[in-house]
Amino acid sequence: MSRRVLVASRNAKKLNELRRILAEAGVEGLEIVGLDEVPPYEEAPETGATFAENALAKARDGAAATGLACVADDSGLSVDALNGMPGVLSARWSGGHGADAANNELLLAQLTDVPDERRGARFVSACALVADGREVVMIGEWPGRVAREPAGDGGFGYDPLFVPDGGAVSAAQLTPAEKDAASHRGRALRALLPALEELAVG
Known part of the structure; x- marks a missing residue:
């Protein structure tokens, strides 16, 4: 009988990402x-100062x-020229939660005068697992830079807007498999694999 593990998200892409990573690892x-x-439950607001605290x-x-055992992630974009912001505020940078287009427009506006060589950024993800009284948090980082206009859907x-180091296309132009292999969340989830494997055999 398989053990149910809750991913504290309604984002189907995040759920499928973990499913793919577990399948690849043979878990x-x-x-x-x-x-x-x-069943619905009250979700506490994200008030932590770090991705790890929120996750x-x-x-x-x-x-x-x-x-249930529960996996949760908190992730965002840390831009060098903005002293690490939007950071934990990434999803609500423009005011509303998850307003992707508005967030991207605001970020581009804030970086209008920043030259290409100073547009360094990194996606950061903290993935936490709470199960059987045990807590594990792993951090994944994906370095790159902020482009001057969005590309990919x-x-x-x-x-x-994010072009990974060594690449020529945005993260939105990568296939799901390419993104899993390189992304911040993929790195953090793979770091959680040993703990997830223990759940599977426990």
């Missing part, structure tokens, strides 16, 4: 479910409310 015995597949808070809430968030 069996875990059934990944999202927030839409469990852990979300994973604790999910585990406490459902009794894959991905979400700031993907159309």
